[in-house]
Amino acid sequence: MQLTETGESRVNGYLFILERSLKTFLPPDIVRDAVREIDSHLRERIAAADGAPNERVALEKILGELGPPLRVAQAYSAERAVDEAVTTGRVVAIFTALWRVAARTTIGFFVALAASVGYIVGWAFLVVAMMKPISPHNVGLWVDDATGVPHQLGVLFPAPAGNHDIAGYWLIPVCVVLGILIVRATHLWARRFLSRWRERRALARMGGFVA
Amino acid sequence: MSHETWQEQLRRGSLDLAILLSVSSGPRYGLAIIQHLDAFTDLVVTEGTIYPILARLTREGVLDATWVEDEAPHPRKYYRLTRAGARRLEQMKREWRAFAGKITRLIDAAESTDHATH
Secondary structure, eight states: OOOOHHHHHHHHHHHHHHHHHHHTTSOHHHHHHHHHHHHHHHHHHHHHTTTOSOHHHHHHHHHHHHOOHHHHHHHHHHTHHHHHHHHHOOHHHHHHHHHHHHTTOHHHHHHHHHHHHHHHHHHHHHHHHHHHHHSTTTEEEEEETTTOOEEEEEEOSSOOTTEEESSGGGHHHHHHHHHHHHHHHHHHHHHHHHHHHHHHHHHHGGGGGOO | OOHHHHHHHHHHHHHHHHHHHHTTTSOEEHHHHHHHHHHHOSOOSSGGGHHHHHHHHHHTTSEEEEEEOSSSSSOEEEEEEOHHHHHHHHHHHHHHHHHHHHHHHHHHHHHHHHHHHO
């Protein structure tokens, strides 16, 4: 079927909406590739519709079977960030995906918050371990001289008066182990949450596959 | 769970396998995959939602995608299984057959009990 100017405008309008929607969350090269693929799909279907008596009816049927551009864009968007995080397991990807999910659901917000705290606490232990050899008199597990009760752990400038460090250089391996354990546990927990969220999201998205 | 939800879950769970099977015999482009699936199943209802799945499978390294410019009046993006994809497909086929076998045995057992009691 050779499209008239009106038909061509309808196809271009569809692709324009799809492109605009995809651009809000996908990098430009991936948007170009996705739009090109959908364009190719449409051209192939239109070419195969030779002999259709009514261009408008035939075109609307083709576009209807493809699905509304916003739904197609949504299908691209829903899992992309989460997919990348679950597949690669990279910290940046996990963090990005967590905050994407946080923006959409309440549970996601609290999980992102908890994961942020986990990462920060874990890294704080590692920083303490790194700082100990650099500034040994300012890093420690601080105990009040008067009461003998430990009340602070970390890097303090200046070192607190009336306190002493009871951990010494043992602080380094303890903080390294704790830091790694907390970061690792937070990471695995966040990745598992995203993986489950992706499965739930996939089910919710299945309107597209239902007859 | 409603019957519709159960059907949706079945469709969703089998769509990745169906797509990988579609390209197992050789490279296919998006519309050809959809037409192949249509010929054997009713898995695809909204064609546009297949492309994001193809994109995800490509990102996961299960499929490899290549644009072919000179085969038709418009370029076509062909998908083929990677080695990792072939391994995953074999694993999925094994698991599918095992799962289907277990459910079939369960149905047979339930039906034979029914016949015995009536």
